[in-house]
Amino acid sequence: xxxxxxxxxxxxxxxxxxxxxxxxxxxxxxxxxxxxxxxxxxxxxxxxxxxxxxxxxxxxxxxxxxxxxxxxxxxxxxxxxxxxxxxxxxxxxxxxxxxxxxxxxxxxxxxxxxxxxxxxxxxxxxxxxxxxxxxxxxxxxxxxxxxxxxxxxxxxxxxxxxxxxxxxxxxxxxxxxxxxxxxxxxxxxxxxxxx
Numbered sequence: 001x002x003x004x005x006x007x008x009x010x011x012x013x014x015x016x017x018x019x020x021x022x023x024x025x026x027x028x029x030x031x032x033x034x035x036x037x038x039x040x041x042x043x044x045x046x047x048x049x050x051x052x053x054x055x056x057x058x059x060x061x062x063x064x065x066x067x068x069x070x071x072x073x074x075x076x077x078x079x080x081x082x083x084x085x086x087x088x089x090x091x092x093x094x095x096x097x098x099x100x101x102x103x104x105x106x107x108x109x110x111x112x113x114x115x116x117x118x119x120x121x122x123x124x125x126x127x128x129x130x131x132x133x134x135x136x137x138x139x140x141x142x143x144x145x146x147x148x149x150x151x152x153x154x155x156x157x158x159x160x161x162x163x164x165x166x167x168x169x170x171x172x173x174x175x176x177x178x179x180x181x182x183x184x185x186x187x188x189x190x191x192x193x194x195x
Contacts, residue, residue: 002103003045003103003104003105004044004045004101004102004103004104005042005043005044005045005051005101005103005104005105006042006043006045006048006104006105006107006135006179006182007040007042007098007101007104007105007106007107008040008041008042008043008107008108008137008175008178008179008182009038009039009040009106009107009108009113009171009175010039010040010108010109010113010171010172010174010175010178011035011037011038011039011108011112011113011116011117011171012035012036012037012039012074012076012169012170012171013033013034013035013036013116014028014032014033014034014036014060014062014063014066014067014070015028015033015067015069015070015073016028016067016069016070017067017069028062028063028067031119032062032063033116033119034058034060034061034062034063034087034120034123035058035060035087035090035116035117035120036057036058036059036060036066036070036074036076036080036081036084037055037056037057037058037074037076037080037170037171037172038054038055038056038058038090038091038094038171039053039054039055039170039171039172039173039174039175039176040053040054040055040094040097040098040171040172040175041053041054041172041175041176041178041179042054042098042101042104043179043182045105048179048182048183048186048188050176050179051101052097052100052101053172053175053176054093054094054097054098055171055172056084056085056090056093056094057076057080057081057084057090058081058084058085058086058087058090059081059082059083059084059085059086059087060081061086062123065078066078066081073169074169074170075167075169075170076170086124087120087123087124087126088124088126091117091120091121091126091129094129095129104132105132105133105134105135106130106132106133106134106135107134107135107136107137107178108134108136108137108178109136109137109138109152109153109156109174109178110136110137110138110139110150111134111136114130114134117130137178137181137182137185138150138151138152138153138156140185140186141156141181141184141185144184144185144186144187145159145184145187145191153174153177153178154168156181156184157177157180157181159184159191159192160181160184160189160191160192161192162177162180162181164177165177165180
């Protein structure tokens with residue numbers, strides 16, 4: 001199927017410092033993380049230009065109190081999520097917005113965002129809305145440039161000679177930066193030569 005738009009999404013979710021805490025002190029296991037921010041940019045599939053943006057905080061209910069680690073990582077504050085919509089409403093708003101752009105394809109940097117959506121949909125008993133597929137931009141970037149390993153987003157930006165704009169680990173800023181990389185993701189632009 002030909003796509004007219006790329007729906008580029010980045011999620012932020014509840015978390016704790018899994019790498020540095022003893023197992024007994026882990027308060028939020030991976031299978032209980034919840035989306036706390038949805039950042040989305042709709043990009044024209046021909047020009048790779050941003051045509052619209054969507055952003056919302058999401059109120060978590062499993063672990064409603066954000067950890068200090070989560071707040072430091074994302075800069076999202078408790079007050080940001082306290083009055084935010086719950087996941088089912090936030091997802092419905094995203095889908096309603098995205099439906100204004102027919103024939104779009106859900107894309108993200110890696111599979112994390114797709115899996116987080118699936119996990120949240122299962123927990124909240126709502127239908128997963130992206131049945132039209134998912135494109136892993138990280139994999140596409142790696143394949144397009146025949147790299148020996150996958151790059152996290154900041155490393156990919158460096159390879160393209162772009163600098164990150166905004167705040168890393170904020171959904172909308174991460175999504176905007178992914179859209180900036182689309183010409184390289186799809187191979188329309190070659191990677192600059194290393195010095």
